[in-house]
Amino acid sequence: MLDINKIREDKDKIEAALLKRIAKDKFNLNKIIKLDDERKALINSMDTLKAERNKNSKVKPNAETITEMKRIGNNIKKIEEDLDKVSSELNELLGALPNIVADDVVAGGxxxxxxxxxxxxxxxxxxxxxxxxxxxxxxxxxxxxxxxxxxxxxxxxxxxxxxxxxxxxxxxxxxxxxxxxxxxxxxxxxxxxxxxxxxxxxxxxxxxxxxxxxxxxxxxxxxxxxxxxxxxxxxxxxxxxxxxxxxxxxxxxxxxxxxxxxxxxxxxxxxxxxxxxxxxxxxxxxxxxxxxxxxxxxxxxxxxxxxxxxxxxxxxxxxxxxxxxxxxxxxxxxxxxxxxxxxxxxxxxxxxxxxxxxxxxxxxxxxxxxxxxxxxxxxxxxxxxxxxxxxxxxxxxxxxxxxxxxxxxxxxx
The missing domain is CATH 3.30.930.10 (Bira Bifunctional Protein; Domain 2)
Known part of the structure; x- marks a missing residue:
């Protein structure tokens, strides 16, 4: 598995190295980076909602807070489903990438x-x-x-x-x-x-x-x-x-x-x-x-x-x-x-x-x-x-x- 952080930091170099061994239509680093951005955004949203839920759990419940807690719970569940889907697609794309060959390895078969x-x-x-x-x-x-x-x-x-x-x-x-x-x-x-x-x-x-x-x-x-x-x-x-x-x-x-x-x-x-x-x-x-x-x-x-x-x-x-x-x-x-x-x-x-x-x-x-x-x-x-x-x-x-x-x-x- 390649390091997603290295792909972000040096995308052009990683792409050039991959092209030594596979065709350009066999991978999409931009899509991988986009999916990783989505994954991080979903995690941040979920963490915010969990913090809000934790805060509300410490006050005496009333009809308003109960409704709000239900809304938060539903949103967390939806984000978890989206996160599973995005993470699965990201891992599938990352898992399909071969290793980066050493500098002295020539291109071709x-x-x-x-x-x-x-x-x-x-x-x-x-x-x-x-x-x-x-x-x-x-x-x-x-x-x-x-x-x-x-x-x-x-x-x-x-x-x-x-x-x-x-x-x-x-x-x-x-x-x-x-x-x-x-x-x-x-x-x-x-x-x-x-x-x-x-x-x-x-x-x-x-x-x-x-x-x-x-x-x-x-x-x-x-x-x-x-x-x-x-x-x-x-x-x-x-x-x-x-x-x-x-x-x-x-x-x-x-x-x-x-x-x-x-x-x-x-x-x-x-x-x-x-x-x-x-x-x-x-x-x-x-x-x-x-x-x-x-x-x-x-x-x-x-x-x-x-x-x-x-x-x-x-x-x-x-x-x-x-x-x-x-x-x-x-x-x-x-x-x-x-x-x-x-x-x-x-x-x-x-x-x-x-x-x-x-x-x-x-x-x-x-x-x-x-x-x-x-x-x-x-x-x-x-x-x-x-x-x-x-x-x-x-x-x-x-x-x-x-x-x-x-x-x-x-x-x-």
Missing amino acids: KENNKVIDTFGKIPEFDFEPKDHMQLAKDLDIIDYERAAKMSGTGFWIYKGLGAELEWALLNYFIAYHRQNKYTFIWPPYLLTEQSAFISGHLPKFRDDLFWTEDHLCLNATSEMMLGNYHRDELMDQDELPLKYYAYSTCFRREAGSYGAGERGMIRGHQFNKIEMFQFTHPDRSWQAMAELTNHAKNLVQGLGLHFNTVQLAAEDCSAAMAKTIDLEVYLPSMKGYKEVSSISNALDYQARRGNIRYKDAKTGKNEYLHTLNASGLATSRLVPAILEQFQQKDGSVKIPKALKKYCGFKVIK
């Missing part, structure tokens, strides 16, 4: 994303390499056909060494985060609409979420849960930063059409992920983002995979985020890259929605903190990348050294 770092080189083969689906079938480690019978398309079953590889990846991530003093959270998989709004996934991503009949949604990412962990809480400044990581299975509809190469595990309805999250003081917000970026990069580098670090353009960032950096692994079968980690800074956007604050040590005032998240990591594209980048001529796949202590084998054949 994916075409303006920029590679800012590269690790490793594109693998070369002296044989015709297979794609991850063929490798998984030949090695009997991932079963798409039986998963489709059970659940429909967009699902898969890890089998044998495939299941052990998946679990080894998760244990590798967990060990790394434990070493870096992050606190492990294993959250529920269902959350309320309000929780999804606070994380910034509503209203924009409603159609990409799975919903139950009683209006709970399956989490699309642990960020949704972690962002609500300190909801409606006030913390001392010396408690910050608070650093967490969470494991969860994630669920997404992934509706729409995608490229022919996005088969198998590249884009599915269910996958496993470890998510890092920080609640931090605004002064160290960008330092925290650099830290999270380094953690995510260390994990991918530890696997020996070739990948790019990419800064996203404004339209490619999620609605709640002021800046996002993606790590994209290379997939030989696609001759391209796919994201395995997104590192994002929401500034105070999620904290305002969730009323998450700290008491400033110098001023004693309650201020909104900043929230940041990073995949650390998601597995559904790492497994294909490992299979494709480390495949051998005989059809086997070498396991990254970093995983051997967690899976107990060096090769899948």
Whole structure:
């Protein structure tokens, strides 16, 4: 949620920043300011009437004062109804606004994303390499056909060494985060609409979420849960930063059409992920983002995979985020890259929605903190990348050294 006071103070600057990521007809700051003026006027009128009612209640009632008190009561009720209507419309318009992107985030969509770092080189083969689906079938480690019978398309079953590889990846991530003093959270998989709004996934991503009949949604990412962990809480400044990581299975509809190469595990309805999250003081917000970026990069580098670090353009960032950096692994079968980690800074956007604050040590005032998240990591594209980048001529796949202590084998054949 954006700060209405900042919108008032610097409307032109806020509008210019919003235009980096959404069209002008998608928001109306003048209407938001007008509604806020109406809200304040109604509150003032109601306070005046309540003060008048309080004054009249202290005198001996007569027919005139009883009539007057009834009039005041009716007026207060009418103002409360108007205030609810105006506040609801104002909150709906404010809630639909995305975050203000950082100054160094360029306008536009994916075409303006920029590679800012590269690790490793594109693998070369002296044989015709297979794609991850063929490798998984030949090695009997991932079963798409039986998963489709059970659940429909967009699902898969890890089998044998495939299941052990998946679990080894998760244990590798967990060990790394434990070493870096992050606190492990294993959250529920269902959350309320309000929780999804606070994380910034509503209203924009409603159609990409799975919903139950009683209006709970399956989490699309642990960020949704972690962002609500300190909801409606006030913390001392010396408690910050608070650093967490969470494991969860994630669920997404992934509706729409995608490229022919996005088969198998590249884009599915269910996958496993470890998510890092920080609640931090605004002064160290960008330092925290650099830290999270380094953690995510260390994990991918530890696997020996070739990948790019990419800064996203404004339209490619999620609605709640002021800046996002993606790590994209290379997939030989696609001759391209796919994201395995997104590192994002929401500034105070999620904290305002969730009323998450700290008491400033110098001023004693309650201020909104900043929230940041990073995949650390998601597995559904790492497994294909490992299979494709480390495949051998005989059809086997070498396991990254970093995983051997967690899976107990060096090769899948």
